[in-house]
Amino acid sequence: MIGDPGGASTGPDDTAASLVILGAGYAGLTVAHEVNRRAKGTIPIVLVDRHPVHVLRTELYEIGRLAAAGGNVARWTVPLGRIFDRTSVTTREGTVTRIDLAARRVELDHGTVPFRSLAICLGSVAAYYGVPGAKELTQQVYRLSGAQRLAAEILRVERASRELPGERRPRIVVVGGGSTGTELAAEIATTDWAALAGAGARPPDVVLLTGALPFLAGLPPRLVAHAREVLRRAGVAVVHGYNVTRVDPGRVTLEDGTALACDLAVWCAGLEAPDVVRELPVPHGRSGRIRVDPTLMVPGHPGVAGVGDVIEFVDPETGMMVPGTAQAALAEAKTAAANLIAQWRGEPMSAFHYRERGVVVALGLGKAAGSVRQLTIWGSPAALLKRAVQRDYARAAERGDTPSLL
Ligand SMILES: Cc1cc2nc3c(=O)[nH]c(=O)nc-3n(C[C@H](O)[C@H](O)[C@H](O)COP(=O)(O)OP(=O)(O)OC[C@H]3O[C@@H](n4cnc5c(N)ncnc54)[C@H](O)[C@@H]3O)c2cc1C
Secondary structure, three states: OEOOOOOOOOOOOOOOOOEEEEOOOHHHHHHHHHHHHHOOOOOOEEEEEOOOEEEOHHHOOOHHHHHHHOOOOHHHEEEHHHHHOOOOEEEEEOOEEEEEOOOOEEEEOOEEEEOOEEEEOOOOEEOOOOOOOHHHHOEOOOOHHHHHHHHHHHHHHHHHHHHOOOOOOOEEEEEOOOHHHHHHHHHHHHOOHHHHHOOOOOOOEEEEEEEOOOOOOOOOHHHHHHHHHHHHHOOOEEEEOOOEEEEEOOEEEEOOOOEEEOOEEEEOOOEEOOHHHHOOOOOEOHHHOEEOOOOOEOOOOOOEEEOHHHEEOEOOOOOOEOOOOHHHHHHHHHHHHHHHHHHHHOOOEOOOOOOOOEEEEEOOOOOEEEEEOOEEEEHHHHHHHHHHHHHHHHHHHHHOOOOOOO
């Protein structure tokens, strides 16, 4: 056990007697469930999110399904009201505009929420690295609204493809060779767009730009080789080695000067902390993430935790940078919840340690590739495992149970 439990009633606003959780994503939802269950309702919890739903963000690469859903996004969301029905968690819809750590209150677009303890779980946003045109002219799947827009844009491009001259097919460029870019490129290339956009729609020509980083960096070489082969068979052209330097209407330019004409560009090149987090007067790591202490607390601010994509954390035991994944967010949330309760009660806190269970990358057409406990799996079994993990998580999120697979 380590860590300074801090004062139970720190801060000027002693009337504020709640644990406030900012963000109802994978991290925030799990902190809420864990504190609610472990403290048995003795700690009042206020969960703030700009949306009244929990978004199943790990499933937003399913762009063909989103296009077919025609605006019905129930499959990718769980209503917060349904999740916290009959619990001591109060949900509040609002956009966080400022976090005042000194005054221990959070400003929303409508009103202010004081806190006794705080969990900052606001996730991450697309990082454009100052590339001209990238923010304005590309699509993204990091948010549900973005994924819906991308699905609608692909349908538009596909409908128009009937009128293209000669044999030309619409070209969709996906920027970023990590898991998100790979899953999305595979999904776009293997979706039957003619079935969705109408007869005569031509299959898109998909190009995956991996940039200067290796393709699927950090994943086992066998998995990477398999994924590369599946993409090749699906007709995805993978271009390595050069970062994108600018985006213009209908064109993406690489640092070697190559200009690629395209009908649509999708940005999957990286994430950073949201502005409201970057502005905090706390230690920051890469891309504005909060550098938390070993107990996942924000240094110098007792009772304030950071969890999920919003933090940078190097596990001191392994020296490993904990990845920005839902899997890591859930593991962190369990330790952060225990530590928030401990701090609330004036008890010692525990250090966080991370052990990855595995990773599975979807590759379209009911296929995937993954690495689970040193074993490499592929094809339909890998896809079935991924689907089982996703469904297990969605069910557990709704019921307040601990997912057994993620
Ligand atoms: C397409 C895709 C596929 C992925 N696949 C996997 C996978 O297979 N496995 C895996 O482990 N990870 C995967 N990830 C990564 C995973 O989704 C993230 O790491 C995870 O969502 C992080 O959880 P979080 O709670 O930190 O952030 P989020 O889940 O993004 O939650 C943040 C919450 O904060 C809210 N919020 C943000 N800003 C504000 C504000 N100013 N005011 C109010 N509310 C706000 C948001 O509405 C959201 O509910 C994938 C990501 C993507 C995009």
